[in-house]
Amino acid sequence: MKDYDRKSVRVVGLFSHGGAGKTSLAEAMLFSAGASSRLGRVDDGTSILDYEPEEKKRRSSTCMGFGHLEHNKHLLQFIDTPGDPNFVSEARSALRAVDIGLFLVDAIDGVKVLTEKLWQASMGAFHCRYIFVNKMDRERADFELALKGIHDVLGVQPCLLSIPIGREAGFKGVVDLLRMKALLYESDGSGKFKEEEIPAEVAEEAADARKQLVEAVAESNDALLEKYLGEEEISAKELFAALGEGVKKGLLVPVLAGSALKNIGIKPLLDAIVETGVSPAERAPIKGTDLAGTEIERPCAEEAPLSALVFKTISDPYRGKLSVFRVFSGKIQGDSTIYNSVKRGRERIGQMLAITGDASEQLNPARIGDIVAVAKLKDTGTGDTLTVENDPMVLPALPSPSRVISFAAVPKSKGDEDKLMISLNRLMEEDPTLGVKRDLRTNEFIIEGMGQVHIETSLEKMRRKYGVEVNLSAPKVPYLETIKRSAKGEGKYKKQTGGKGQFGWCWLEISPLDRSAGVEFEFDDAIKGGAIPNNFIPSVEKGVKDRMTKGVLAGYPVKYVKVRLYDGKYHEVDSSDMAFQIAGSLGFRAAAEAAGMVLLEPIMTVEVTMPGETAGDVIGDMNRRRGRLLGTDSAGNSQIIKAHVPLAEMLRYSPDLDSITSGRGMFTMEFDHYEEVPAHVAEKVIAASKKEGVEEEE
Numbered sequence: 066m067k068d069y070d071r072k073s074v075r076v077v078g079l080f081s082h083g084g085a086g087k088t089s090l091a092e093a094m095l096f097s098a099g100a101s102s103r104l105g106r107v108d109d110g111t112s113i114l115d116y117e118p119e120e121k122k123r124r125s126s127t128c129m130g131f132g133h134l135e136h137n138k139h140l141l142q143f144i145d146t147p148g149d150p151n152f153v154s155e156a157r158s159a160l161r162a163v164d165i166g167l168f169l170v171d172a173i174d175g176v177k178v179l180t181e182k183l184w185q186a187s188m189g190a191f192h193c194r195y196i197f198v199n200k201m202d203r204e205r206a207d208f209e210l211a212l213k214g215i216h217d218v219l220g221v222q223p224c225l226l227s228i229p230i231g232r233e234a235g236f237k238g239v240v241d242l243l244r245m246k247a248l249l250y251e252s253d254g255s256g257k258f259k260e261e262e263i264p265a266e267v268a269e270e271a272a273d274a275r276k277q278l279v280e281a282v283a284e285s286n287d288a289l290l291e292k293y294l295g296e297e298e299i300s301a302k303e304l305f306a307a308l309g310e311g312v313k314k315g316l317l318v319p320v321l322a323g324s325a326l327k328n329i330g331i332k333p334l335l336d337a338i339v340e341t342g343v344s345p346a347e348r349a350p351i352k353g354t355d356l357a358g359t360e361i362e363r364p365c366a367e368e369a370p371l372s373a374l375v376f377k378t379i380s381d382p383y384r385g386k387l388s389v390f391r392v393f394s395g396k397i398q399g400d401s402t403i404y405n406s407v408k409r410g411r412e413r414i415g416q417m418l419a420i421t422g423d424a425s426e427q428l429n430p431a432r433i434g435d436i437v438a439v440a441k442l443k444d445t446g447t448g449d450t451l452t453v454e455n456d457p458m459v460l461p462a463l464p465s466p467s468r469v470i471s472f473a474a475v476p477k478s479k480g481d482e483d484k485l486m487i488s489l490n491r492l493m494e495e496d497p498t499l500g501v502k503r504d505l506r507t508n509e510f511i512i513e514g515m516g517q518v519h520i521e522t523s524l525e526k527m528r529r530k531y532g533v534e535v536n537l538s539a540p541k542v543p544y545l546e547t548i549k550r551s552a553k554g555e556g557k558y559k560k561q562t563g564g565k566g567q568f569g570w571c572w573l574e575i576s577p578l579d580r581s582a583g584v585e586f587e588f589d590d591a592i593k594g595g596a597i598p599n600n601f602i603p604s605v606e607k608g609v610k611d612r613m614t615k616g617v618l619a620g621y622p623v624k625y626v627k628v629r630l631y632d633g634k635y636h637e638v639d640s641s642d643m644a645f646q647i648a649g650s651l652g653f654r655a656a657a658e659a660a661g662m663v664l665l666e667p668i669m670t671v672e673v674t675m676p677g678e679t680a681g682d683v684i685g686d687m688n689r690r691r692g693r694l695l696g697t698d699s700a701g702n703s704q705i706i707k708a709h710v711p712l713a714e715m716l717r718y719s720p721d722l723d724s725i726t727s728g729r730g731m732f733t734m735e736f737d738h739y740e741e742v743p744a745h746v747a748e749k750v751i752a753a754s755k756k757e758g759v760e761e762e763e
């Protein structure tokens with residue numbers, strides 16, 4: 066890839082709720098700049114950026130897409146992000162890798178919740194932001210309404226750099242308010258336009274908008290404000306300079322109009338980003354810590370020691386693992402050794418690549434602002450910092466999402482368990498929002514993620530890349546069994562078939578252990594006078610433990626029980642390890658049944674944040690979920706409630722909370738303790754487990 070002076074580099078992320086047109090805009094930018102020879106389209110699966118089969122099928126992005134282009138001798142590197150709640154953590158990671166946010170507002174739908182959330186999240190990451198009001202060609206497109214949303218919801222005073230000429234089907238171009246020229250586009254989507262005088266139909270509007278622009282820029286800049294108030298002439302050069310300064314600091318947010326699909330209004334957008342956007346060299350010093358955890362910062366300069374954030378891992382069936390990182394300071398040469406300050410180990414960097422869609426080209430060296438992919442780093446994962454060993458820095462970790470939904474998965478073909486585990490691990494490398502646990506009792510894999518679509522898409526990807534297919538079912542709650550009283554039981558195993566027989570006999574007393582003490586099992590050997598020979602005592606204990614793992618009531622593990630072995634009988638010839646194991650297991654079951662068993666369920670601490678007006682509904686819903694309110698709090702317009710809720714009632718909370726709060730609610734959930742399941746609920750759990758045949762044999 067060609068090298069550029071770092072002042073001529075722009076690193077841009079595209080953000081908004083799904084469907085506003087980010088991918089289409091990125092395609093239009095690539096095409097307009099001549100970086101692609103055709104205009105890729107999301108709808109017919111020809112998008113360069115949405116190239117993964119899952120994205121083509123859904124006609125929507127599921128992961129970050131990378132691209133770069135040249136405009137007016139500047140290099141623009143960009144990251145297209147998904148805006149669907151199932152995949153939005155990709156966008157949150159991308160926020161950390163760019164210097165400039167290009168936010169899209171749909172001219173029909175306006176500013177939706179996810180755009181608002183990402184806008185807010187971006188505040189902590191960078192200052193320099195642009196807004197593109199897209200879909201001006203669509204029916205019901207309303208530029209004024211979009212501006213109102215930008216003002217009311219995002220709290221931004223739009224600094225208009227272009228306004229639309231025509232609306233809906235009649236949308237034909239924009240007025241570039243910096244140059245005060247009309248760009249009238251051909252209707253074929255080629256992006257070709259003629260620069261003309263501003264047509265009469267928008268002349269007045271354009272003059273007004275220009276006046277407001279000059280005023281807004283003047284207000285952001287003391288020197289200019291004086292001139293402006295003194296009604297002195299402000300030159301185009303001065304205006305540009307002050308605009309750039311204001312935009313870089315985040316005092317001014319340029320807003321431009323256009324249509325990604327019709328390829329209209331892209332040039333003024335690229336002009337604006339190139340002329341007023343912040344470069345990687347102008348970023349405020351990057352903050353992090355040293356290895357001891359002390360806060361340090363480092364200038365974003367090539368002379369400074371290396372700091373680069375690995376913000377994405379792509380697992381590619383052909384190229385293997387690709388780690389994608391952004392360089393903030395220093396530089397990296399190909400074929401060199403660098404230091405991973407999170408894993409605290411050296412890594413060998415081979416060839417470095419700049420990627421566009423699924424294509425790549427070599428890059429060397431990697432300099433500040435570069436987004437680089439390297440293959441086969443051995444220990445590096447998403448969120449790690451690449452740095453130098455003699456002056457290491459650790460950049461803040463990426464936000465870790467709390468997973469909200471989980472399913473149990475079983476491979477379709479028996480014997481695929483290992484393959485499944487390996488491919489799930491690969492997927493997790495690529496996607497930190499995916500989690501996998503093995504339930505040893507049921508042998509199921511519990512897959513956790515951000516939503517049903519997220520999990521389904523991940524499994525589709527797994528089938529395509531690694532050829533493993535699974536069946537999904539609702540997950541099982543990790544119930545436990547325990548006893549509430551003491552009781553005694555006898556375990557007798559006696560078999561006489563032909564030659565050598567089997568003989569084992571034991572008496573057990575079981576009693577409950579205090580759950581809060583945390584001891585789950587105690588075994589007390591109280592055999593006197595050799596009623597059971599010493600060498601068979603461990604056999605009895607093993608049999609007891611085995612029974613406890615398999616459960617008595619409903620197939621869930623039994624915990625918090627003390628077992629006292631107080632009597633037994635043996636036979637000189639027929640007694641064996643196996644016979645006493647079976648006796649122990651039978652004895653435990655008999656004692657447990659005599660004691661009466663109860664089911665325990667995990668109780669979670671749940672914290673929900675929602676707009677105040679929906680709090681009543683959220684609390685009502687919590688009550689129906691057997692929740693116990695612990696407290697409420699408010700923060701601005703939001704209400705926060707805390708409650709203890711059984712996990713069994715929270716498995717699919719996310720979609721329900723979304724519908725109660727119209728997508729404005731958020732929640733976190735954490736295990737707190739186990740509690741007895743109420744009888745009427747327990748009955749159903751036991752019946753369900755019997756039906757599944759967990760109850761068994763012997």
Ligand SMILES: Nc1nc2c(ncn2[C@@H]2O[C@H](COP(=O)(O)OP(=O)(O)O)[C@@H](O)[C@H]2O)c(=O)[nH]1
Pocket residue numbers: 081082083084085086087088089090107108124125126148199200201202203323324325326327
């Ligand atoms: N009419 C019209 N449709 C658009 C425009 N931009 C995007 N779309 C359509 O909106 C849908 C979502 O676009 P996409 O680029 O995938 O949005 P993303 O989810 O933000 O990446 C697709 O059907 C696009 O064809 C536009 O400017 N005008």
Ligand SMILES: [Mg+2]
Pocket residue numbers: 087088089115125126145146147148
């Ligand atoms: Mg997209």
